[in-house]
Amino acid sequence: MLRDITLGQYYQTESVVHRLDPRVKLVTTIAFIVSLFVVDNIAGYALAGLFLFLVIRLSKVPVKFMMRGMKSIAFLLVVAVVFNLFLTQGEVVVSFWKLRITKEGIYYAGFMAVRLVFLIMGSSVMTLTTTPNHLTDGLEKLLNPLKALKVPVHEISMMMSIALRFIPILLEETDKIMKAQIARGADFESGNLLRRVKSMVPLLVPLFISAFRRANDLATAMEARCYRGGEHRTKMKPLVYQRRDYAAYGIVCVYLALCAVIGNILF
Numbered sequence: 001m002l003r004d005i006t007l008g009q010y011y012q013t014e015s016v017v018h019r020l021d022p023r024v025k026l027v028t029t030i031a032f033i034v035s036l037f038v039v040d041n042i043a044g045y046a047l048a049g050l051f052l053f054l055v056i057r058l059s060k061v062p063v064k065f066m067m068r069g070m071k072s073i074a075f076l077l078v079v080a081v082v083f084n085l086f087l088t089q090g091e092v093v094v095s096f097w098k099l100r101i102t103k104e105g106i107y108y109a110g111f112m113a114v115r116l117v118f119l120i121m122g123s124s125v126m127t128l129t130t131t132p133n134h135l136t137d138g139l140e141k142l143l144n145p146l147k148a149l150k151v152p153v154h155e156i157s158m159m160m161s162i163a164l165r166f167i168p169i170l171l172e173e174t175d176k177i178m179k180a181q182i183a184r185g186a187d188f189e190s191g192n193l194l195r196r197v198k199s200m201v202p203l204l205v206p207l208f209i210s211a212f213r214r215a216n217d218l219a220t221a222m223e224a225r226c227y228r229g230g231e232h233r234t235k236m237k238p239l240v241y242q243r244r245d246y247a248a249y250g251i252v253c254v255y256l257a258l259c260a261v262i263g264n265i266l267f
Helices: 022-038 042-059 063-087 103-128 132-142 144-149 153-183 193-199 201-224 243-265
Strands: 092-096 099-102
Touching: 022 042, 022 103, 022 132, 022 243, 042 103, 042 243, 063 099, 063 103, 092 103, 099 103, 132 144, 132 153, 144 153, 153 201, 193 201
Parallel strands: none
Antiparallel strands: 092 099
């Protein structure tokens, strides 16, 4: 299951989306997430799904690879659907014992499931098509105006980049520890929920020790290279907008305009 988590991974291939400026991908991702909360009808989600499908096709990232990431949020998805299904008031469709399923509950549960899936897949496209270094540069450029308010923009961007980079590393480390403990007789699958949680304790201790060791090694390496923050630092490859980036901004603006029209007119 740990291998199914795609967040923070980078998929190496040649595509238009990979070549886009990281600032464009960051802004597009934020705009897409906002659009999911603007629309609240079938037409709006159909438009969002079409936009996401086209971006995935242009990115040349296999859909099967992206769908693997959905397995990691299956529990969260089920909980969100169940809560909306049984706790939404309205016209009762099915009733048994003290539980009632309403027409409005089915409506909101379906939209919640679609919204959550689109949210994860849309965010995954950005990390799968952007290296951590480019993501850091793009985020730092976007947050550059905050330097006037004495906000440590470079440090914040670097921390977020390191966090994303460490996700697949820690997942790989967790997988190795689990296999080592299973070989020694550990059981992480059988038993009730409480027993499974208790069985994870021996896994968390070496994982935290490994994480702190890696963090210490990284800090030592940065100090050995005389890292002093973002002041007076230059870029080997400065970010410069190309024609394709402006075209991408134009497409995003058209998409947001359509979402606003559909969200206000259609019901």
